[in-house]
Amino acid sequence: MGPDSEAAVSASEVSGSVFPAEPFRIKVIEPLRFPPRLERERLIQEAGYNVFRLHAEDIYLDLLTDSGTSALSDRQMAALMLGNQAYAGSRNYFELERVVKEIFGFKFVLPVHQGRAAENILFSSLVQKGHFIPSNSHFDTTRANLMHNGGQPLDFPGPESRDLQTSSPFKGNMDIPKLKQFLESNYKSVPLVMLTVTNNTGGGQPVSLENIRAVSQLARKHRIPFFFDACRYAENAYFIQQREEGYANKTIPEIARDMFSYADGCTFSAKKDGLVNIGGLICLNDHSLLEKCRELLILMEGFPTYGGMACRDLQVMAVGLKEAQEQSYLESRVSQVQRFGDAVKAQGLPIIEPVGGHAVYVDAKKMLPQIPPEQFPAQVLAVELYREAGVRGVELGTCAFGSVDKNGNTIPHSYELLRLAVPRRVYTDRQLQVVADALGRINERKDSLKGLKLIEGEGPLRHFVASFHPL
Ligand SMILES: Cc1ncc(COP(=O)(O)O)c(C=O)c1O
Numbered sequence: 001m002g003p004d005s006e007a008a009v010s011a012s013e014v015s016g017s018v019f020p021a022e023p024f025r026i027k028v029i030e031p032l033r034f035p036p037r038l039e040r041e042r043l044i045q046e047a048g049y050n051v052f053r054l055h056a057e058d059i060y061l062d063l064l065t066d067s068g069t070s071a072l073s074d075r076q077m078a079a080l081m082l083g084n085q086a087y088a089g090s091r092n093y094f095e096l097e098r099v100v101k102e103i104f105g106f107k108f109v110l111p112v113h114q115g116r117a118a119e120n121i122l123f124s125s126l127v128q129k130g131h132f133i134p135s136n137s138h139f140d141t142t143r144a145n146l147m148h149n150g151g152q153p154l155d156f157p158g159p160e161s162r163d164l165q166t167s168s169p170f171k172g173n174m175d176i177p178k179l180k181q182f183l184e185s186n187y188k189s190v191p192l193v194m195l196t197v198t199n200n201t202g203g204g205q206p207v208s209l210e211n212i213r214a215v216s217q218l219a220r221k222h223r224i225p226f227f228f229d230a231c232r233y234a235e236n237a238y239f240i241q242q243r244e245e246g247y248a249n250k251t252i253p254e255i256a257r258d259m260f261s262y263a264d265g266c267t268f269s270a271k272k273d274g275l276v277n278i279g280g281l282i283c284l285n286d287h288s289l290l291e292k293c294r295e296l297l298i299l300m301e302g303f304p305t306y307g308g309m310a311c312r313d314l315q316v317m318a319v320g321l322k323e324a325q326e327q328s329y330l331e332s333r334v335s336q337v338q339r340f341g342d343a344v345k346a347q348g349l350p351i352i353e354p355v356g357g358h359a360v361y362v363d364a365k366k367m368l369p370q371i372p373p374e375q376f377p378a379q380v381l382a383v384e385l386y387r388e389a390g391v392r393g394v395e396l397g398t399c400a401f402g403s404v405d406k407n408g409n410t411i412p413h414s415y416e417l418l419r420l421a422v423p424r425r426v427y428t429d430r431q432l433q434v435v436a437d438a439l440g441r442i443n444e445r446k447d448s449l450k451g452l453k454l455i456e457g458e459g460p461l462r463h464f465v466a467s468f469h470p471l
Pocket of ligand 1: 269
């Protein structure tokens with residue numbers, strides 16, 4: 001498909017059907033292995049019942065993350081060959097800078113190797129001990145990077161997000177009255193306000209432009225910088241186009257520019273809506289903040305025209321950023337995730353509704369009420385799904401987001417979710433149906449499932465390294 005200006009024609013119109021099928025065909029394949037059940041039992045036991053510790057080759061369908069797992073297009077593969085591997089002043093940087101400025105509209109662009117490097121550099125420049133950083137919901141690495149810099153992350157998700165199963169178009173929104181109240185008494189201790197689009201922790205739910213404007217107004221009133229965590233901005237823009245009044249006739253690039261026009265900058269993991277396997281960005285308007293970030297970039301990542309990446313990967317990102325804005329791509333992407341959600345729901349499992357942009361989230365708290373949060377119901381479900389079908393999802397619940405008080409008691413997270421993230425341009429609907437069917441079989445014997453005991457892993461990133469014993 002051509003660039004977005006030509007791509008107002010949707011894939012469904014192209015194919016002449018109402019089914020928004022993929023606007024591409026498969027040119028290269030990667031064979032998959034489906035280890036037999038006994039082997040899967042052994043492998044998950046050896047992995048300490050933590051799917052992060054499995055080898056990727058032992059997984060049939062990998063829905064651990066949509067981050068860095070996209071299939072590259074032929075144009076991106078061709079861009080690899082245009083790499084100009086220079087320490088300073090590579091033409092690939094200038095091409096990336098041009099595309100990023102066109103899409104995001106910020107004045108300054110620093111490349112980094114992935115989103116968390118952007119977070120660490122930005123927060124090291126802005127955040128100090130005693131600071132509070134409000135967001136709709138911070139992601140785990142964002143939260144950990146803020147804490148690492150002495151800040152206290154605060155989540156103010158909107159009231160509509162509280163009921164997981166109630167359908168509402170913008171469940172990723174920030175709670176504006178709460179933010180207003182907080183800023184009125186604490187604005188001096190707030191170095192930046194953040195908005196994660198889409199809200200990954202809250203189910204991949206979008207944020208409306210109305211909400212973006214309201215957050216921006218409050219931040220500006222108190223002269224606080226407002227930053228996006230913009231990983232999935234294109235999917236968010238697509239939801240605005242589809243759901244928010246007044247945007248149906250706007251293109252994705254127009255909506256994206258509108259979104260970013262209210263902010264002072266963003267951190268960006270290009271491993272999502274940059275359609276690359278590695279890469280990220282810091283975008284800024286403020287020159288003195290740029291100077292601080294640039295110095296740290298040189299210290300931690302590399303010279304500002306490569307920022308911790310091979311220059312060829314900057315070129316691949318420039319192409320991926322444009323492809324991720326194509327109307328037909330977004331239509332097929334978001335509708336595939338929707339169909340997957342419908343298939344899981346049809347098997348009788350409770351999921352977050354409406355289905356978000358990049359993943360289906362199963363509500364393990366509701367599905368497995370016999371397993372208390374301190375026995376990690378969503379982790380149990382993740383383990384069971386691997387056992388059942390060689391499929392990997394990820395726990396976003398008390399293991400990832402809970403904590404422990406000074407007496408060693410678990411402080412549970414509000415939700416116990418199994419996230420099934422859909423990599424971009426990678427799996428077919430038929431493969432996702434296999435996952436839904438496997439979940440259906442687990443659902444039939446859900447009452448027999450038992451909890452897990454955490455035996456290793458502490459701190460805000462414990463879920464990556466934890467190990468468990470079955471109870
Ligand atoms: C919302 C959000 N922010 C930040 C990150 C961190 O990005 P990266 O994995 O590129 O470091 C992620 C990664 O999944 C994310 O989903």
